[in-house]
Amino acid sequence: MARTDIEVADLVETARGGLGDPGSSRAVARLISLIEDASDASTGRLREVMAALSPYVGHAHVIGLTGAPGVGKSTTTSALVRELRAAGKRVAVLAVDPSSPFSGGALLGDRIRMTDHAGDRGVYIRSMASRGHLGGLAWSTPQAIRVLDGAGFDVVLVETVGVGQSEVEIAGLADTTLVLLAPGMGDGIQAAKAGILEIGDLYVVNKADRDGAMKVRRDLRGMLALAARPEGAWKPAVLPISAQSHMGLGDLVAAIAEHRAWLDGSGMLAVRRARRAREEIEAIAVAALRARWELQGRDRLDELSAAVAGGRLDPYAAADTLLG
Amino acid sequence: MARTDIEVADLVETARGGLGDPGSSRAVARLISLIEDASDASTGRLREVMAALSPYVGHAHVIGLTGAPGVGKSTTTSALVRELRAAGKRVAVLAVDPSSPFSGGALLGDRIRMTDHAGDRGVYIRSMASRGHLGGLAWSTPQAIRVLDGAGFDVVLVETVGVGQSEVEIAGLADTTLVLLAPGMGDGIQAAKAGILEIGDLYVVNKADRDGAMKVRRDLRGMLALAARPEGAWKPAVLPISAQSHMGLGDLVAAIAEHRAWLDGSGMLAVRRARRAREEIEAIAVAALRARWELQGRDRLDELSAAVAGGRLDPYAAADTLLG
Numbered sequence: 109m110a111r112t113d114i115e116v117a118d119l120v121e122t123a124r125g126g127l128g129d130p131g132s133s134r135a136v137a138r139l140i141s142l143i144e145d146a147s148d149a150s151t152g153r154l155r156e157v158m159a160a161l162s163p164y165v166g167h168a169h170v171i172g173l174t175g176a177p178g179v180g181k182s183t184t185t186s187a188l189v190r191e192l193r194a195a196g197k198r199v200a201v202l203a204v205d206p207s208s209p210f211s212g213g214a215l216l217g218d219r220i221r222m223t224d225h226a227g228d229r230g231v232y233i234r235s236m237a238s239r240g241h242l243g244g245l246a247w248s249t250p251q252a253i254r255v256l257d258g259a260g261f262d263v264v265l266v267e268t269v270g271v272g273q274s275e276v277e278i279a280g281l282a283d284t285t286l287v288l289l290a291p292g293m294g295d296g297i298q299a300a301k302a303g304i305l306e307i308g309d310l311y312v313v314n315k316a317d318r319d320g321a322m323k324v325r326r327d328l329r330g331m332l333a334l335a336a337r338p339e340g341a342w343k344p345a346v347l348p349i350s351a352q353s354h355m356g357l358g359d360l361v362a363a364i365a366e367h368r369a370w371l372d373g374s375g376m377l378a379v380r381r382a383r384r385a386r387e388e389i390e391a392i393a394v395a396a397l398r399a400r401w402e403l404q405g406r407d408r409l410d411e412l413s414a415a416v417a418g419g420r421l422d423p424y425a426a427a428d429t430l431l432g
Numbered sequence: 433m434a435r436t437d438i439e440v441a442d443l444v445e446t447a448r449g450g451l452g453d454p455g456s457s458r459a460v461a462r463l464i465s466l467i468e469d470a471s472d473a474s475t476g477r478l479r480e481v482m483a484a485l486s487p488y489v490g491h492a493h494v495i496g497l498t499g500a501p502g503v504g505k506s507t508t509t510s511a512l513v514r515e516l517r518a519a520g521k522r523v524a525v526l527a528v529d530p531s532s533p534f535s536g537g538a539l540l541g542d543r544i545r546m547t548d549h550a551g552d553r554g555v556y557i558r559s560m561a562s563r564g565h566l567g568g569l570a571w572s573t574p575q576a577i578r579v580l581d582g583a584g585f586d587v588v589l590v591e592t593v594g595v596g597q598s599e600v601e602i603a604g605l606a607d608t609t610l611v612l613l614a615p616g617m618g619d620g621i622q623a624a625k626a627g628i629l630e631i632g633d634l635y636v637v638n639k640a641d642r643d644g645a646m647k648v649r650r651d652l653r654g655m656l657a658l659a660a661r662p663e664g665a666w667k668p669a670v671l672p673i674s675a676q677s678h679m680g681l682g683d684l685v686a687a688i689a690e691h692r693a694w695l696d697g698s699g700m701l702a703v704r705r706a707r708r709a710r711e712e713i714e715a716i717a718v719a720a721l722r723a724r725w726e727l728q729g730r731d732r733l734d735e736l737s738a739a740v741a742g743g744r745l746d747p748y749a750a751a752d753t754l755l756g
Binding site: 154155158159161162163164165166250251254378381382383384385386388389390392393394396397398401409410412413414416417418419420421422423424425426427430431 | 478479482483485486487488489490574575578702705706707708709710712713714716717718720721722725733734736737738739740741742743744745746747748749750751752754755
């Protein structure tokens with residue numbers, strides 16, 4: 109539950125305390141809980157948090173990691189965290205779960221595996237379920253990224269399973285998007301059809317020591333080569349790894365750094381971050397409007413809904429009335 | 433593509449032509465395409481469609497069917513369609529695909545299997561992908577239901593895979609929600625944890641002739657019995673079927689009719705439909721606002737986004753400015 113008996117400024121300061129401060133992780137956890145617990149009533153507190161964090165944001169490199177179930181996302185995340193930690197980075201992992209009731213179990217398993225890093229204060233791991241949230245994924249994820257960024261993490265790794273629209277949304281939020289594939293998960297032509305070629309900055313082929321990995325790499329490279337890209341655009345690389353045996357992680361981290369350098373040099377970092385901010389602003393504005401309709405316009409909305417359900421009004425005319 | 437060289441009123445009339453009219457399916461298809469093709473530019477046409485359909489809505493029984501991948505949704509849909517057709521009902525199937533690039537292939541397979549009903553003019557089948565739509569699933573699905581309802585179908589069966597929030601959304605749209613399960617898809621305790629117990633009006637255990645089906649039924653019944661329900665509330669039944677061998681479909685159709693009778697008798701039908709209309713109105717209003725922000729406020733929004741990305745403004749303050 110959101111605690112309201114603590115000063116937001118203190119919480120932010122403690123969160124920013126960093127490695128030496130054992131209270132830091134708890135403060136970060138509490139700030140994210142504020143987002144998760146947000147409702148119409150407690151949004152006031154959340155506004156304070158966001159205002160207090162605002163001066164500190166923009167430091168973290170936000171990396172999105174997405175892929176189909178079974179490609180080895182959590183093993184890869186864990187291996188990537190280890191590699192980044194070895195390079196002295198503070199790393200936060202935000203595992204966003206857009207999954208249904210039906211697949212909720214798997215993610216819990218993933219989290220348990222992440223206990224690899226349990227003793228390491230330079231790593232913070234948090235799962236977020238988007239279901240039931242005010243405004244869903246689009247609303248909560250950017251705000252959680254903002255908390256982790258403001259808390260001073262060098263890297264915020266946002267991991268999400270590639271189902272629904274979530275991986276497209278995550279790509280919109282990240283500075284660098286990694287699309288994870290593995291042999292045996294459907295062939296490259298399907299992948300091309302489906303449009304993953306638009307979202308990845310780096311394509312990571314996990315289980316690269318298995319049969320079929322070469323084919324996945326070859327197909328992907330072929331298709332990426334066909335894509336029309338403007339002059340000066342980033343050319344997505346295809347990187348083979350084996351997260352399980354910690355193979356290729358050094359090259360992956362180097363490629364991520366290279367992409368970051370390109371973002372800085374090309375001015376695209378500012379563009380992507382403005383886009384992220386824009387979606388955040390819109391999501392908050394929409395949530396605020398919905399809350400307003402709920403609270404102030406309940407009778408009016410009930411009346412309009414009944415008229416539409418009864419065929420006396422069409423929904424566009426009703427929406428006009430609501431807005432007008 | 434949306435055709436604008438035809439009168440909307442004619443299109444609606446042709447769509448309502450029914451079984452005898454070979455142009456009916458084409459008109460329905462064209463109306464749904466209008467929704468799928470909707471953009472800021474063509475929304476005007478869509479408004480006309482919705483206004484023209486408005487007097488005719490409210491006839492169809494909207495049935496939602498959801499379940500995890502692998503439980504046999506499309507086989508069950510097909511079997512259910514056959515059973516409803518035998519009872520003389522006109523049936524529309526709306527297969528909503530909230531799936532990612534990564535799983536897009538499976539649904540195509542489902543559609544191909546539905547060619548069982550290809551020659552039957554009393555059946556209309558349509559897949560909709562929510563990705564890329566103006567406003568996504570929440571925006572397009574209720575409007576497509578409205579078209580099918582207005583076109584005079586007796587039953588609109590909305591099938592969606594249980595990933596993401598989609599199945600919860602579908603439950604919000606349907607008069608009657610069927611949750612499909614099968615043995616071997618995770619045990620009942622997981623299901624309970626995950627909250628599917630809140631969304632189903634009827635629980636259908638497919639592959640009931642397989643090992644473990646009895647356990648799924650027993651576990652489900654046990655958990656449903658534990659749920660606190662107010663006086664007079666609907667008590668969800670658990671129905672074993674085998675869609676493949678067309679077993680138990682008669683009982684399922686009877687249970688659906690029973691639920692419908694309860695909806696009518698309890699007044700819940702009007703409540704559910706008002707809720708559906710309400711979500712439709714809100715989604716249209718939100719889409720209209722986003723379009724307004726896009727078109728009229730682009731510079732303003734760009735400016736605010738840059739300020740938030742740069743840490744000079746927090747997103748709540750920016751949202752206030754946008755709304756104020």
